[in-house]
Amino acid sequence: MDDGGGDGPGTRVTGEPGRDTSSATSRVAKRDADVVRDALGVGIAVGLSGFAFGVTSAGAGLTLLQTCALSLLVFTGASQFALVGALAAGGNPYTAAAGAFFLGVRNAFYGLRLSQLLALPRAVRPFAAHWVIDETTAVTLPQPTRRAARIGFTVTGLTLYVLWNLTTLVGALGAEALGDTDAWGLDAASPAVFLALLAPMLKSTTERVTAALAVLLALGLLPVLPAGLPVLLSALAAPVVLFVTGRRKIATTVVTQGEERRR
Structure with missing residues (x-):
């Protein structure tokens, strides 16, 4: 009887699974490390933008408490910048809040997929829902497994939330030391960071056309409407582009079917 101590089948059978398990564990550890690296990169890069929000918010007339409360409780950069940008331009607070709200609605759709x-x-x-934003969604969705998705979501959310709030505080405090923020040209921080957050999301031609049309609508309406309203009305770009795209697809389908029938 073979006791498994030699080079017989018993040794090879028990040895191969051990090597396979070790290899699988190494692959999982490497994949986890890659996810953590990517998540930290996104969290740190975007989290530092909280400084610009803190400065912009203070320059718009919000107090330190109000500025920090926005980052702590709202925690969606585009909506925060839209709100303080409209207020800085002299817009109605309710209109500014409405624009920020509609920008934040997209996170609800992210949540449907991420859940x-x-x-x-x-x-x-309920706690995880607070971290459902562009960056956490971008890191989470491409992950191949649920484990990797959870790691990506958690690391990105935690890193970004902590850094964003810390840099918001520093930015708001720094704005007081800087004095008149308009003299430093920091009023450009809001649209610049907003565009930086938006640009990576525009991957298809339809998305780029929609964004371009929205910009044209906002710029065209800016001189004739109160601050805040151009941003709201620029949302009309989406249904217009979808309507035109839909008509084009229908026309293409009809032409294709006609050619097939003639053949």
Whole structure:
């Protein structure tokens, strides 16, 4: 009887699974490390932009408490910049809040997808929902496994939330030391960071055309409408582009079917 101590089948059978398990563990560890690296990169890069928000918010007349509360409780950069940008331009607070709200609605649609992918316990979901933003979605969705998706979401969300709020505080405090923020040209920080956050999301031709039309609408309406309203009305770009795209697809389909029938 073979006791498994030699080079017989027993040794090879017990040895191969061990090597396979070790290899699989190494692959998982490497994949986790890659996800953490990517998540930290996104969290740190975007989190530092909180400084610009803090300065812009203080320059718009918000107090230190109000500025920090926005980052702590709203925590969606585009909406925050839209709000303080409209207020800085002298817009109505309710109109500014409405524009910020509509920009933030997209996060609800992100949440529908992420809730299925992450499958978090019910008790955790209300807290995780606060971190459903562009950056966490961008890192989470490409992950091949649920484990990797959860790591990407958690690391990105935690890093970004902590850094964004810390740099918001520093920016708001720094604005007081800088004095008149308009003299430093920091009024350009809001649109610059907003565009930086938006640009990576425009991947298809339809998205780029929609964004370009929205910009043209906003710029065209800016001189004739109160601050805040041009941003709201620029949202009309989406249904216009979708309508035109839909008509073009229908026309292409009709032409294609006609050619097939003639053949």
